Amino acid sequence: MLMVDHTALQEDMKNADEKSSVRLFCLFLLCGFVFGYLQNVWADNAALVAQGQYVFALAGGCGCHTADKGPANAGGRPIETPYGRFYGTNITPDPVHGIGTWTDREIIDAIRLGVKPDGTVMSPVMPYPALSGMTDEDVTALVAFLRSLEPVAQENLPHEVSLPFSGLAMRVWRWLFFEPIETRAAAWTDPIARGRYISEHLAHCQECHTPRTVFGTLDRTRDLAGNPAGIDGEVAPNITPDDETGIGRWSEGEIVSLLRTGFLPNFDTVQGLMAVVIDGVPGGGYKDMTDEDADAVATYLKSIPPRSRAEQE
Numbered sequence: 001m002l003m004v005d006h007t008a009l010q011e012d013m014k015n016a017d018e019k020s021s022v023r024l025f026c027l028f029l030l031c032g033f034v035f036g037y038l039q040n041v042w043a044d045n046a047a048l049v050a051q052g053q054y055v056f057a058l059a060g061g062c063g064c065h066t067a068d069k070g071p072a073n074a075g076g077r078p079i080e081t082p083y084g085r086f087y088g089t090n091i092t093p094d095p096v097h098g099i100g101t102w103t104d105r106e107i108i109d110a111i112r113l114g115v116k117p118d119g120t121v122m123s124p125v126m127p128y129p130a131l132s133g134m135t136d137e138d139v140t141a142l143v144a145f146l147r148s149l150e151p152v153a154q155e156n157l158p159h160e161v162s163l164p165f166s167g168l169a170m171r172v173w174r175w176l177f178f179e180p181i182e183t184r185a186a187a188w189t190d191p192i193a194r195g196r197y198i199s200e201h202l203a204h205c206q207e208c209h210t211p212r213t214v215f216g217t218l219d220r221t222r223d224l225a226g227n228p229a230g231i232d233g234e235v236a237p238n239i240t241p242d243d244e245t246g247i248g249r250w251s252e253g254e255i256v257s258l259l260r261t262g263f264l265p266n267f268d269t270v271q272g273l274m275a276v277v278i279d280g281v282p283g284g285g286y287k288d289m290t291d292e293d294a295d296a297v298a299t300y301l302k303s304i305p306p307r308s309r310a311e312q313e
Contacts, residue, residue, distance in 0.1 A: 049144050059203065061279075062091065063285070064125075072282050074090050074097075076154065079231055080233055086161070097156055107143050122170065203286065209227060209230075210225070212227070224304065225245075259297060260289070261278075
């Protein structure tokens with residue numbers, strides 16, 4: 001007859017229960033750790049996206065990438081230049097027509113270097129020479145924000161360019177005239193330095209307000225002195241502190257008001273592309289600048305050398 005050692009059996013069951021309790025406790029600890037880690041990741045990503053949205057706003061809501069009455073950031077906005085008509089591209093994470101299949105590095109290279117994943121060199125109508133000076137932190141945050149957008153399956157329109165062999169021309173132009181700029185992240189304790197960074201590398205004011213040479217490069221001898229042949233045929237005004245033809249008689253508060261509201265000191269309003277970048281798209285525009293950043297831009301613009309508009313005519 002088989003004899004059962006009840007004491008030993010009870011001891012084994014007790015040990016098994018203890019092991020199960022330990023395993024369950026460890027599982028709870030692991031789940032808590034994973035959940036806590038994911039919460040931190042989600043919080044960090046949310047903070048990065050929020051930072052990227054602000055960078056997007058400082059870039060005028062990337063206004064060239066949204067057509068009038070079209071879906072936000074899906075491209076199709078025509079941009080008239082002396083070299084033909086260019087169309088803003090789809091920058092939503094759509095996998096077919098947008099940037100959905102691009103890696104982070106490929107998006108950053110397109111923004112800062114003007115090169116698409118297939119090696120195509122973009123036209124400088126896409127202001128990569130200015131955006132190349134974005135800090136690593138800002139461009140990384142901008143990519144995170146772009147990835148958070150709603151994908152829009154809208155096909156890109158082909159550019160209507162008057163240049164022969166335009167693809168080769170863009171590559172040669174880049175080789176001749178483009179020099180990447182490195183900007184290191186800083187505390188921006190100097191408002192002029194912060195204002196210069198926003199103006200030059202995020203808002204890229206010089207791209208519209210500086211006249212160009214016959215080669216399509218910026219004429220830096222007349223930096224921000226206005227451009228009579230601006231984008232879409234608009235006359236971009238002189239924004240240097242020249243008393244007669246620029247903003248020399250404006251107060252810094254009036255410059256801030258313009259950036260925030262689009263109202264000029266005479267209570268007229270800006271029009272065209274400037275109105276677009278101030279109002280922005282659902283992601284934001286210049287109007288969403290912080291008080292500190294708007295003040296920094298105003299301080300910077302008042303600090304640069306005054307240039308008469310007559311110099312460029």
